[in-house]
Amino acid sequence: MTVSCEIIKDLLPLYHDDVCSRDSKAMVEAHLANCESCKAELQAMDEVLLINNTEQNLKEADAVKNLSKKWKRGMLRSLLKGALFAFLTAVIIAVVLYMFIGIKIVR
Numbered sequence: 001m002t003v004s005c006e007i008i009k010d011l012l013p014l015y016h017d018d019v020c021s022r023d024s025k026a027m028v029e030a031h032l033a034n035c036e037s038c039k040a041e042l043q044a045m046d047e048v049l050l051i052n053n054t055e056q057n058l059k060e061a062d063a064v065k066n067l068s069k070k071w072k073r074g075m076l077r078s079l080l081k082g083a084l085f086a087f088l089t090a091v092i093i094a095v096v097l098y099m100f101i102g103i104k105i106v107r
Helices: 003-017 022-032 036-101
Strands: none
Touching: 003 022, 003 036, 022 036
C-alpha cells in the first residue's frame, strides 16, 4: 500500500512527538524508508524545535513572569485601596451618626 506524502506530512508531527498509534507509526516508517523529501521534513522539525522554540519559550516565560509581578502588585494595591475605603467609610458614618443623630460611641 502506497501512502501519499500529504498524508505522511499530516502524520509527521504526531510521529515526531511519538503520540501516534502503532499502525500509523509503522506506516510512516515504511514511507520514510523510501522518501527523502519526507525524511528531510522530519529532520527539519528537529532543527526548528531545538533552535527556535527554546529562545521563544524563554521570552514567553519572561513575559509571563513580568505579567505575574504586575498582576500581584495590582492586586495588593486594590486590596489596600479597598481597606482604606472601608475604613474611611466607617469613620464618615461614625462622624455623621455622632454629629447629626446624637448617637455617642461608647468607651
